[in-house]
Every structure is written in structure tokens, then in C-alpha cells.
Amino acid sequence: MKWIALQGLKGGVGTTTAVAHLGEACHRQGRPVLLLDLSPGNLLRVYLGMPWEVRRGLVPALTSGTPWYQAAYRSATGVRFIPFGVESHPPAEQDYSRAVLRQWFRQIRREAEELQLPAQTLCIVDCPALGPGEELLLQDLVELHLLVVNPDPGCFASLRQREPLPAAQVLINRLHAESRLECDLQDMLLASPTTRVLPVTIQQDAHVPESLAWKQTVFQAAPASQAAQDFALLASWVLSQLREVEHVS
Numbered sequence: 001m002k003w004i005a006l007q008g009l010k011g012g013v014g015t016t017t018a019v020a021h022l023g024e025a026c027h028r029q030g031r032p033v034l035l036l037d038l039s040p041g042n043l044l045r046v047y048l049g050m051p052w053e054v055r056r057g058l059v060p061a062l063t064s065g066t067p068w069y070q071a072a073y074r075s076a077t078g079v080r081f082i083p084f085g086v087e088s089h090p091p092a093e094q095d096y097s098r099a100v101l102r103q104w105f106r107q108i109r110r111e112a113e114e115l116q117l118p119a120q121t122l123c124i125v126d127c128p129a130l131g132p133g134e135e136l137l138l139q140d141l142v143e144l145h146l147l148v149v150n151p152d153p154g155c156f157a158s159l160r161q162r163e164p165l166p167a168a169q170v171l172i173n174r175l176h177a178e179s180r181l182e183c184d185l186q187d188m189l190l191a192s193p194t195t196r197v198l199p200v201t202i203q204q205d206a207h208v209p210e211s212l213a214w215k216q217t218v219f220q221a222a223p224a225s226q227a228a229q230d231f232a233l234l235a236s237w238v239l240s241q242l243r244e245v246e247h248v249s
């Protein structure tokens with residue numbers, strides 16, 4: 001099994017979108033996947049078509065002592081995922097501290113190895129966004145850590161202030177290809193000696209929120225879209241990176 005964490009440099013940059021689409025794209029390319037929502041917003045499931053009223057998920061299972069893998073679901077296209085879930089008596093949001101999330105993740109990673117999942121399974125984790133001054137959440141616990149950013153001056157400045165981030169590779173999402181400013185910011189990031197930027201960028205595409213409204217990814221709702229093309233390329237890049245990791249280990 002290989003593990004990938006996706007984390008936003010800040011909230012709202014499209015991390016959950018990227019997890020759902022990367023998962024669907026890898027699944028379409030024949031790689032078994034398990035998507036794990038470690039983000040208290042519990043929104044990953046929406047892309048995967050889960051009914052609103054279902055409250056089950058990872059955290060209600062962990063906090064009630066039930067095996068977490070019993071909270072797994074399969075989307076209509078066959079993607080396996082575990083939603084964050086909704087607790088009956090939810091604690092204040094800050095109680096889902098990074099230490100607690102890390103501890104849960106360690107347990108999941110350890111126990112997942114004992115499950116009868118296909119050996120090639122790729123586990124993709126939706127992590128909460130980085131807060132000011134916070135350390136990356138899972139960088140030392142996964143094979144690949146992608147930090148999601150938007151190509152805007154705010155993200156650019158925030159990234160520069162945090163450099164170097166050697167453990168993470170930067171995924172640019174929501175590029176407006178017609179914006180000179182955004183293309184320049186992308187070029188500056190790509191040229192930076194201290195930031196590793198993925199060679200694949202996801203463009204801004206109105207089909208992404210439209211698909212979400214249908215509780216689907218663009219692969220079902222808009223298969224000919226730019227976003228479908230970009231996310232398929234992203235999956236190919238991720239799978240080629242992991243082949244290199246597998247080759248070395």
C-alpha cells in the first residue's frame with residue numbers, strides 16, 4: 001500500500017476536490033484506491049455521492065471503539081472511501097487537534113496493512129488545511145505529500161514565508177489560464193529553487209462546482225472538460241512518482 005496526503009496551504013484552495021478527482025482518476029487507470037477523509041468538514045463524501053443523512057464515518061467509529069474500516073463505502077463508480085463522519089455529540093472543532101488526527105492516522109495506517117486490501121492499493125488522505133505557523137500534518141507518515149495552492153498573490157506570499165518545505169510538493173489548482181498574473185506566479189513558483197512544484201496544474205473550470213452540485217466528479221458529469229483532462233494527467237504523474245518510490249524500496 002502507498003499513502004498520499006493532500007493538504008491545503010490554506011482553506012478553500014480545492015484540497016477535497018483534488019482528493020476526490022485524483023482518487024477517481026487513479027481508479028479509472030486501474031489502480032485500487034481507498035480515500036480517507038481526515039478533515040472535519042466531512043465533505044469528501046459529497047463528491048462520491050453519499051446521502052446527506054448518513055452520519056457514519058471514521059471518527060464516530062474511532063471514538064466508539066468500532067473498527068474504522070467498517071465505515072468504508074463504495075461510490076457508484078466503485079471508488080472505496082471512508083468519510084470523516086458526524087459524531088452524535090461532536091466536540092468543539094479544536095478538539096480534533098493535529099496530535100489527535102496524527103494519532104488516528106498512525107492507527108489507521110498500521111491496521112490497514114492487516115486488512116485484505118489489494119497490495120497495490122493507493123490510500124489518498126484529505127487533510128485539514130495548514131493554519132498559520134502550523135507544521136505539515138502527515139509529511140513523515142506518507143510516501144507523497146501534496147500541498148495544494150491557488151496561483152494567487154496570497155498563496156504565493158504565504159508559501160514564500162514558509163519556505164523551505166522540503167517534505168511537500170506543491171500542486172497548483174484553479175489556474176485561470178487567461179490571467180497574466182496567475183501564469184507569472186506559476187512560472188515564478190516553477191523556477192523557485194526552494195519549492196518543488198508539480199509539472200501538472202489544474203485549471204479553473206466551472207464544471208468542477210457544477211459536478212459537485214450533482215454529487216459527482218467531472219469524470220461522470222463532464223468527461224470532456226478541461227478539469228477531467230487535468231486530473232487524469234495528475235493521476236498519471238502521481239502513479240509514475242509512486243512507481244519510482246516502489247522501484248527504489
Ligand SMILES: Nc1ncnc2c1ncn2[C@@H]1O[C@H](COP(=O)(O)OP(=O)(O)OP(=O)(O)O)[C@@H](O)[C@H]1O
Binds near residue numbers: 018039
Ligand atoms: N479547479 C477548480 N475549478 C473550479 N472550481 C474549483 C476547482 N477546484 C475547486 N473548486 C471549487 O472550490 C470550492 C472549494 O473546494 P474544496 O471544498 O475542494 O476546497 P478545500 O480546500 O477542501 O476547502 P476546505 O479548506 O474548506 O476543506 C468548491 O466549490 C469547488 O467546487
Ligand SMILES: [Mg+2]
Binds near residue numbers: 015016017039041
Ligand atoms: Mg476540504
